[in-house]
Amino acid sequence: MNQPVSLISTELxxxxxxxxxxxxxxxxNVAFAYxxxxxxxxxxSLNICEGERVGLIGHNGCGKTTLFMLxxxxxxxxxxxxxxxxxxxxxxxxxxxxxxxxxxxxxQLFSPSVWDDVAFGPQNLGLPELEVAExxxxxxxxxxxxxxxxxxxxxxxxxxxxxxxIAGLLSMMPRVMLYDEPTAxxxxxxxxxxxxxxxxxxxxxxxxxxxxxxxxxxCDRIILVDDGRVIADADPVTVMGDAILMEQHGLxxxxxxxxxxxxxxxxxxxxxxxDRIPE
Amino acid sequence: MHIPDGILPTQVCIAGYGIAGGITWGTLRQIRKTxxxxxxxxxxxxxxxxxxxxxSISIPIPPxxxxxxxxxxxxxxxxxxxxPAVLIGLLLQAILLxxxxxxxxxxxxxxxxxSALIAAQIFQLRYRFPALLHRKWFLGTLGFLAGxxxxxxxxxxxxxxxxxxxPANLDRVTEQGTLAALMIAxxxxxxxxxxxxxLVVLFLYRIKPELLEx
Amino acid sequence: xxxxFHANIYIRGTSPIHRWAVRAKVLSLLVLIFAIALVQHxxxxxxxxxxxxxxxxxSQLPLAYLLRRLPYPGLFIIAMVGLLPWVSGxxxxxxxxxxxxxxxxxxxxxxxxxxFLAIVTTSFILLGTTPFLDLIQALRSWGLPPLLADMTLxxxxxxxxxxxxxxxxxxxxQLRGFGLHQKRLRRQWVRRQWEWLVSLFGSLLLRSxxxxxxVYHAMRLRGYGQLTPPIHPQxxxxxxxxxxxxxxxxxxxxxLTLTMATGLVIAxxxxxYP
Numbered sequence: 001m002n003q004p005v006s007l008i009s010t011e012l013x014x015x016x017x018x019x020x021x022x023x024x025x026x027x028x029n030v031a032f033a034y035x036x037x038x039x040x041x042x043x044x045s046l047n048i049c050e051g052e053r054v055g056l057i058g059h060n061g062c063g064k065t066t067l068f069m070l071x072x073x074x075x076x077x078x079x080x081x082x083x084x085x086x087x088x089x090x091x092x093x094x095x096x097x098x099x100x101x102x103x104x105x106x107x108q109l110f111s112p113s114v115w116d117d118v119a120f121g122p123q124n125l126g127l128p129e130l131e132v133a134e135x136x137x138x139x140x141x142x143x144x145x146x147x148x149x150x151x152x153x154x155x156x157x158x159x160x161x162x163x164x165x166i167a168g169l170l171s172m173m174p175r176v177m178l179y180d181e182p183t184a185x186x187x188x189x190x191x192x193x194x195x196x197x198x199x200x201x202x203x204x205x206x207x208x209x210x211x212x213x214x215x216x217x218x219c220d221r222i223i224l225v226d227d228g229r230v231i232a233d234a235d236p237v238t239v240m241g242d243a244i245l246m247e248q249h250g251l252x253x254x255x256x257x258x259x260x261x262x263x264x265x266x267x268x269x270x271x272x273x274x275d276r277i278p279e
Numbered sequence: 280m281h282i283p284d285g286i287l288p289t290q291v292c293i294a295g296y297g298i299a300g301g302i303t304w305g306t307l308r309q310i311r312k313t314x315x316x317x318x319x320x321x322x323x324x325x326x327x328x329x330x331x332x333x334x335s336i337s338i339p340i341p342p343x344x345x346x347x348x349x350x351x352x353x354x355x356x357x358x359x360x361x362x363p364a365v366l367i368g369l370l371l372q373a374i375l376l377x378x379x380x381x382x383x384x385x386x387x388x389x390x391x392x393x394s395a396l397i398a399a400q401i402f403q404l405r406y407r408f409p410a411l412l413h414r415k416w417f418l419g420t421l422g423f424l425a426g427x428x429x430x431x432x433x434x435x436x437x438x439x440x441x442x443x444x445x446p447a448n449l450d451r452v453t454e455q456g457t458l459a460a461l462m463i464a465x466x467x468x469x470x471x472x473x474x475x476x477x478l479v480v481l482f483l484y485r486i487k488p489e490l491l492e493x
Numbered sequence: 494x495x496x497x498f499h500a501n502i503y504i505r506g507t508s509p510i511h512r513w514a515v516r517a518k519v520l521s522l523l524v525l526i527f528a529i530a531l532v533q534h535x536x537x538x539x540x541x542x543x544x545x546x547x548x549x550x551x552s553q554l555p556l557a558y559l560l561r562r563l564p565y566p567g568l569f570i571i572a573m574v575g576l577l578p579w580v581s582g583x584x585x586x587x588x589x590x591x592x593x594x595x596x597x598x599x600x601x602x603x604x605x606x607x608x609f610l611a612i613v614t615t616s617f618i619l620l621g622t623t624p625f626l627d628l629i630q631a632l633r634s635w636g637l638p639p640l641l642a643d644m645t646l647x648x649x650x651x652x653x654x655x656x657x658x659x660x661x662x663x664x665x666x667q668l669r670g671f672g673l674h675q676k677r678l679r680r681q682w683v684r685r686q687w688e689w690l691v692s693l694f695g696s697l698l699l700r701s702x703x704x705x706x707x708v709y710h711a712m713r714l715r716g717y718g719q720l721t722p723p724i725h726p727q728x729x730x731x732x733x734x735x736x737x738x739x740x741x742x743x744x745x746x747x748x749l750t751l752t753m754a755t756g757l758v759i760a761x762x763x764x765x766y767p
Binding site: 284286288292307320321324325329331363366367368373375378380441478479482483 | 502523526527530531533562565566569570573574605606607608609610611612613616617620625628638640641643644645647648649651652655656659683686687690691692693694695697698699701702704705706708709712717718
Binding site for chain 1: 647649708712713715716717719
């Protein structure tokens with residue numbers, strides 16, 4: 001693999017961040033390969049601390065969703081170990097501490113009404129009826145979807161489906177939330193509401209997204225993945241502000257991090273940027 | 280293809296419910312024997328919905344077009360789950376679309392679901408010939424047979440019930456003759472159902488063979 | 494697709510039939526439906542229809558609602574009994590060329606159509622006044638196996654999405670020329686149409702299957718299969734007075750309907766064995 005020429009220190013393996021709070025997710029030398037393809041993830045080692053907001057970036061197919069599925073126990077690593085709050089993740093074990101928001105909320109809203117869907121998780125926890133109702137109300141309230149309680153999911157807009165899907169996970173009171181491309185099908189207003197919601201929420205967050213501006217607003221740490229490995233792991237501006245690093249791994253520097261020294265918008269914008277940005 | 284309300288005597292309707300109840304008990308027992316029955320529930324449900332929706336596709340047979348029944352294909356893909364899928368499809372047809380059939384739900388389920396289960400068993404025969412398991416002609420042939428026999432059995436039950444229970448005061452010979460004539464008239468449809476089933480099976484085998492595994 | 498063209502069957506309302514408790518209503522109306530199916534004497538049909546129409550008027554469902562929905566199942570019945578007046582019976586009422594209209598056949602046809610009309614109208618009284626989920630809840634409380642209940646709800650949930658997917662796929666095909674009739678190349682055209690339709694249907698199945706795998710993962714992650722959740726009975730949100738009135742309505746409606754059904758069975762018995 002080509003060594004990146006960048007502003008990031010290339011002293012790999014990257015330091016496993018030491019947490020001032022508990023370690024929420026720990027990956028040690030994790031590897032995984034699908035049956036019909038070469039290794040998807042290789043030697044991934046990292047810690048995510050409780051309360052951190054981590055953004056996961058990388059081009060399509062780099063392994064972000066696979067990583068999430070490993071953390072949830074839907075897939076089993078071919079090597080290494082994954083732990084959640086010190087406990088090893090066992091395959092197919094029900095783990096309500098982790099909530100996983102899928103890319104397509106349609107896949108996650110499988111009950112005939114919003115209320116039933118949000119109640120699904122607490123009911124499976126065996127909670128009494130009253131507590132289930134309390135949790136559902138609280139989750140709907142947090143996500144601003146109380147008015148949608150009796151609606152069937154297929155009658156909702158894209159943004160409403162997204163927020164209801166989030167409510168369905170919050171009703172299980174997870175300690176870690178994994179978001180897979182949460183802004184993919186949202187209009188600007190709903191995206192802004194999601195950003196405000198995530199900025200207020202208290203769970204440990206890991207967000208995989210191509211929406212780099214969104215990650216800049218929400219996250220305090222960015223992990224760049226490519227070829228199944230962690231390439232960079234630092235604060236958002238340091239990682240995403242490194243244009244060469246980003247371009248070498250199939251991404252680009254977010255527009256808001258490009259210094260607005262001279263006008264570079266419009267038809268000839270990209271040419272002007274290349275001429276003006278210092279090496 | 281379902282028998283509407285009002286035609287069949289109550290005794291036949293109740294007998295239909297009785298037989299359907301028995302088949303439900305039997306298939307649920309088979310399903311519970313599998314290692315993880317709940318794992319198949321989403322697959323069976325969404326494929327049932329896809330069949331329900333897909334039955335609206337009209338196939339051109341110049342100068343007209345037809346809607347295929349495809350209960351044989353349902354059996355090949357869902358195996359034992361074909362029975363609950365048919366039951367639910369009929370229930371939703373009655374409740375959501377208002378197509379009637381609440382009294383004849385049992386009879387219709389036996390007609391469509393029972394023949395789907397038989398089609399499933401025909402398609403399962405491929406496991407008895409491991410050497411031929413991945414031969415396209417073999418899969419296509421079994422698919423054709425499953426589709427044709429599934430439809431044929433359903434049509435036989437459908438016409439048989441109508442003709443033998445309708446208050447027509449016809450003599451037995453005329454009834455049998457009419458039934459035979461109707462079945463002969465449906466032979467082309469038999470081939471269509473079998474052919475379409477075979478083509479879909481081969482399409483799925485090419486792209487996602489695991490869908491064909493039970 | 495029929496789903497896209499049918500408005501919801503259930504219509505909100507506050508009629509006595511709407512307020513009739515769900516389980517009692519389902520049971521009573523099903524008993525009535527089976528009692529109607531027992532009728533073999535044409536003379537009872539006008540009484541049956543009158544009773545059912547009275548029940549329909551109590552439900553306060555618009556007549557247009559019924560008239561809009563009868564034609565589709567009605568066509569099937571007409572197709573099945575349409576020939577009866579011309580082939581069945583001895584007493585000829587009218588003749589023209591080779592065609593003979595026969596009394597017994599006509600009576601049989603009216604009997605079947607009368608039963609059909611009464612049963613389907615009663616079905617619409619039930620479906621028009623009861624939400625789908627309440628119906629499934631009632632069935633579950635009567636012992637519908639959890640696997641069947643789960644499948645019913647999931648199939649219902651994804652029916653509209655899959656119908657929408659099919660609609661979009663068909664539009665995309667049309668935009669690329671599917672369905673353009675080419676008379677010169679008729680055989681090829683039919684073959685090609687078949688190939689495309691096989692691909693369309695196969696793709697629909699594939700997409701549904703792949704979605705079902707993701708749905709299953711989502712369900713597992715939220716505990717599906719861990720334990721069988723108890724069926725939470727629906728809590729009434731009505732005031733005690735309203736609950737009392739609902740209880741009274743339930744008792745009256747159930748008694749009247751079961752009396753109607755019993756009366757029908759007795760009348761049928763008397764006519765059969767005078």
